[in-house]
Amino acid sequence: MKKIRNFSLILIAFLSFQGIEKGSLKADKKRKLQIPEPSDICLKTDKTGYFVVSDDGFLFETDSVGKVVRKSSFRGFDFEGVFQDSSGLWVMDERTRYLYRFNTETLLPVSTVEIPYSGGRNKGFEAICRNPKNGRMIVITEKDPIWIMELDAQQRIINRIRFNGLSDVSAATVWNGNLYFLSDEDHCIARISPIDYSIEKKVSIKVLNPEGISPACNKGLVVSSDDQAKLYFFENELTLP
Amino acid sequence: MSIRILLFISLLLSVFSGYSQITLDNGEHNLEISGTISTFYNQRFYYAGNSNNRINNDPALGYDKGKDKFGLRDMQLQLEGRVGHNFEYNVQVDFADIISNGTDVGENPGLLDANATWKGPVHVTAGFQKIPFSRNSLSPFTYSPYWQRSELTRGEVFSRRDVGILFSKTLWRQRINLYAGAFSGMGEQLLSLGDNDPSGTFEYVGRADISWPSRYRYRDFDISSSPVPMFQIGAGARTVTRKYSSFLSGDDYYLRVISGTKSCYTADFSAQWKGFSAQFEWHRIVVDPTNNLDPSGLRYKENKGTITSKIGNASTTYFLAGGFLTTLSYSSKPLRSIFSVRYDQFNPNDLVKDNTEESLNFGYAYLIRGFNSMVKAQYSWRLANRSNPLIQRYDDQLRVGFVLQFK
Numbered sequence: 224m225k226k227i228r229n230f231s232l233i234l235i236a237f238l239s240f241q242g243i244e245k246g247s248l249k250a251d252k253k254r255k256l257q258i259p260e261p262s263d264i265c266l267k268t269d270k271t272g273y274f275v276v277s278d279d280g281f282l283f284e285t286d287s288v289g290k291v292v293r294k295s296s297f298r299g300f301d302f303e304g305v306f307q308d309s310s311g312l313w314v315m316d317e318r319t320r321y322l323y324r325f326n327t328e329t330l331l332p333v334s335t336v337e338i339p340y341s342g343g344r345n346k347g348f349e350a351i352c353r354n355p356k357n358g359r360m361i362v363i364t365e366k367d368p369i370w371i372m373e374l375d376a377q378q379r380i381i382n383r384i385r386f387n388g389l390s391d392v393s394a395a396t397v398w399n400g401n402l403y404f405l406s407d408e409d410h411c412i413a414r415i416s417p418i419d420y421s422i423e424k425k426v427s428i429k430v431l432n433p434e435g436i437s438p439a440c441n442k443g444l445v446v447s448s449d450d451q452a453k454l455y456f457f458e459n460e461l462t463l464p
Numbered sequence: 465m466s467i468r469i470l471l472f473i474s475l476l477l478s479v480f481s482g483y484s485q486i487t488l489d490n491g492e493h494n495l496e497i498s499g500t501i502s503t504f505y506n507q508r509f510y511y512a513g514n515s516n517n518r519i520n521n522d523p524a525l526g527y528d529k530g531k532d533k534f535g536l537r538d539m540q541l542q543l544e545g546r547v548g549h550n551f552e553y554n555v556q557v558d559f560a561d562i563i564s565n566g567t568d569v570g571e572n573p574g575l576l577d578a579n580a581t582w583k584g585p586v587h588v589t590a591g592f593q594k595i596p597f598s599r600n601s602l603s604p605f606t607y608s609p610y611w612q613r614s615e616l617t618r619g620e621v622f623s624r625r626d627v628g629i630l631f632s633k634t635l636w637r638q639r640i641n642l643y644a645g646a647f648s649g650m651g652e653q654l655l656s657l658g659d660n661d662p663s664g665t666f667e668y669v670g671r672a673d674i675s676w677p678s679r680y681r682y683r684d685f686d687i688s689s690s691p692v693p694m695f696q697i698g699a700g701a702r703t704v705t706r707k708y709s710s711f712l713s714g715d716d717y718y719l720r721v722i723s724g725t726k727s728c729y730t731a732d733f734s735a736q737w738k739g740f741s742a743q744f745e746w747h748r749i750v751v752d753p754t755n756n757l758d759p760s761g762l763r764y765k766e767n768k769g770t771i772t773s774k775i776g777n778a779s780t781t782y783f784l785a786g787g788f789l790t791t792l793s794y795s796s797k798p799l800r801s802i803f804s805v806r807y808d809q810f811n812p813n814d815l816v817k818d819n820t821e822e823s824l825n826f827g828y829a830y831l832i833r834g835f836n837s838m839v840k841a842q843y844s845w846r847l848a849n850r851s852n853p854l855i856q857r858y859d860d861q862l863r864v865g866f867v868l869q870f871k
Contacts, residue, residue, distance in 0.1 A: 247691060
């Protein structure tokens, strides 16, 4: 009996140790989002607000605290990635593998191309941004497996890299010239080398189901939670750069 | 035994990483193809004090070791389609169970899903589908370190699937799930029996659950190590009135489809945080049997129930069955492992004394690539008095094997 008790205590101590997540970062601010199942967020190029996409295939424009300003009348199927730079406003549909370029005035698509990928419907492209080093647009599959695909100016795949550092990739962004991936299952933000896509640094975040990441309007990063429909602002403590 | 285990370990080592499923899409119609293969080695540890594990049930003869075997549990193929925004269909077949001629249709039907859903303001699903009653039953088996569900929820006590129509609705950002449906009441047996019961009545099922602080999928193991505590509570009920009972080979308790009225109630609680998870599920079944015999004597076998003293042999109009299961688990990302222990308690008839079955189950899974590729083991330790002839399961059992999912 004593042996069983001692074994149980050792087991509990071991499992408790395993369960502790060190350095899990809490957000400085939270904001409710009136968008169901927000799946990605990006900073507008004029830095006055954000574009947000949702699982039911809608594109929204919000102000700096996440209040919806406009909603696109166009409906896709499962928007999972959004990104804007001088080349346009880009939206990725995970289900159809369609990459849309939207007109920022009308919030309607002006071009649509298919990025071919035959993996799982719900394990397709979740992230889109631009590699800050080589200037190529990249789209990333969520998991099983994770592929980083580099596109040329006509959105054709010109390079694909297998990525193994995270359980999944739910979003990507560029902040202060660095490339960042967000992982839903690992609950972390990782700084990624834009040269070989290796992980340079990782920090855990205390956010449930994080699906979108973007530089914030003022300072720091903002992370959107799909299940919680909230924005989490990391302004002060994030020391990744 | 040791040679068999060594052989099986060498088989396990040949398991390679799982692959993702394949998706076809034309911009409107999306078809996803996935599947599961799982196989195991089963070892029984025979209890000497019970003659039921001997050849021909003769204590003078040796143990019947027919359960020491390799087994193919799953060979499933699934087609999931989505058409436009509002239509979905789902077809899932288990060839391993089809080939075995459906000898145990309650737990392992050859057809797992054949249904279509209209996703309007309320979702409407019609066809052969899982019945939304027990949370443990709704939790996909391929996301578990165990090889067998609990006695209560594995399909021996109530049907887990049936043909019918289901209405479902989610509220409060998917934190609340509501279900209501009407089914044939024959469960998985409808597939082999064909027609409904002569009464022509349906089984009515309802379930509601609520979770906090976000939606909580029907998963029992926190392999993503949730950074905040998550909770879910739920309850369900179902009732059906049959003219005749219908039993098939493989019935252990003769409770699946009974003559008369059978009402089932369940309540459940689930929680997870930082890899730790816990579930508790309670069941109460109220059976008011009529013991009507089928005149043909072919399709309905009411007498089987009375022979085993399980149904309606006492001077009361009803009897109760039920029990509970509770599971405690820990999922470790660094170790790629799930450790779990489950306590099952089940009483098939409260009018029969000393027939409560108890077992403690230990589950372990090594996740090679998440649930898509894993080696897992379950040891079932029987806690009840094994010399009691009313107990169905009295030998301990070890089952080790691998699961490969194309999902």
